[in-house]
Amino acid sequence: MAFVIHAVTALPTIPQPPSPNPLIPVIAIDGPSGSGKGTIARRVATALGFHLLDSGALYRLVALAGSQQGVAADDQQGHARVARGLEVQFGMDGAGEERVLLAGTDVTRAIRTEAAGAEASRVAAMPPVRTALLSRQHAFAQPPGLVADGRDMGTVVFPGSPLKIYLTASPEERARRRHKQLKDKGLTVTIAGLSQEIRERDLRDSSRPVAPLRPAEDAVILDSTGLTIEQVVDQVLALARSRLPAIS
Ligand code: DC
Numbered sequence: 001m002a003f004v005i006h007a008v009t010a011l012p013t014i015p016q017p018p019s020p021n022p023l024i025p026v027i028a029i030d031g032p033s034g035s036g037k038g039t040i041a042r043r044v045a046t047a048l049g050f051h052l053l054d055s056g057a058l059y060r061l062v063a064l065a066g067s068q069q070g071v072a073a074d075d076q077q078g079h080a081r082v083a084r085g086l087e088v089q090f091g092m093d094g095a096g097e098e099r100v101l102l103a104g105t106d107v108t109r110a111i112r113t114e115a116a117g118a119e120a121s122r123v124a125a126m127p128p129v130r131t132a133l134l135s136r137q138h139a140f141a142q143p144p145g146l147v148a149d150g151r152d153m154g155t156v157v158f159p160g161s162p163l164k165i166y167l168t169a170s171p172e173e174r175a176r177r178r179h180k181q182l183k184d185k186g187l188t189v190t191i192a193g194l195s196q197e198i199r200e201r202d203l204r205d206s207s208r209p210v211a212p213l214r215p216a217e218d219a220v221i222l223d224s225t226g227l228t229i230e231q232v233v234d235q236v237l238a239l240a241r242s243r244l245p246a247i248s
Contacts, residue, residue, distance in 0.1 A: 020160075032198070045147040079128070088100065
């Protein structure tokens, strides 16, 4: 399998600045599960030729690596150690499909299950894990720019971002979208079960004391219920053109 590495996120060997380079434009896209952030962020990054940070994948990887390494579910420092040592590569295979490698092993499917999402949500509530992942996330901000997808991109990780989007959709619409996504991947789930999981995850992500899911004060709130992917992408690109001087 041909594998093109787009971003290698092995721990840097030289000290990194504590915050991202303010000259690199970052578009922060936050929102709850199933709001379409991932798809929109990918399309916007492709349209602008920007790098992409799927920060949720990092939390999913920490949870997976933690369980592989036998770290106890409630061991915050243990998970932070795993986060600091994550050996991860994001790339494309020969067929143009996204691939995620953890210590050289393809975990693309393993990190996308609902169970992996629930585990990720649990480790994401651990403050030392969030701190451990901060400089790793900052390292994605490279020229010509970055689209960062997550829960706290605009509030914590890239607070200086010139364009912050908070993308949302009704819980019913989000469950329907997620159902289709998982069905297309050959996974069997029910809409009712998904709705329940989405509500539980939203509650956990928005009620945790550290970096809770919430819109940044200067975020543009975009409700994608009833909109097509293209309509949302067009709105984000129009905002990018008006807010980011380097984009025409
Ligand atoms: O976006 P996702 O579903 O892949 O994220 C998985 C979990 O990780 C989600 O429940 C919340 C958490 N997360 C977070 O706390 N902060 C982020 N920036 C991204 C994800």
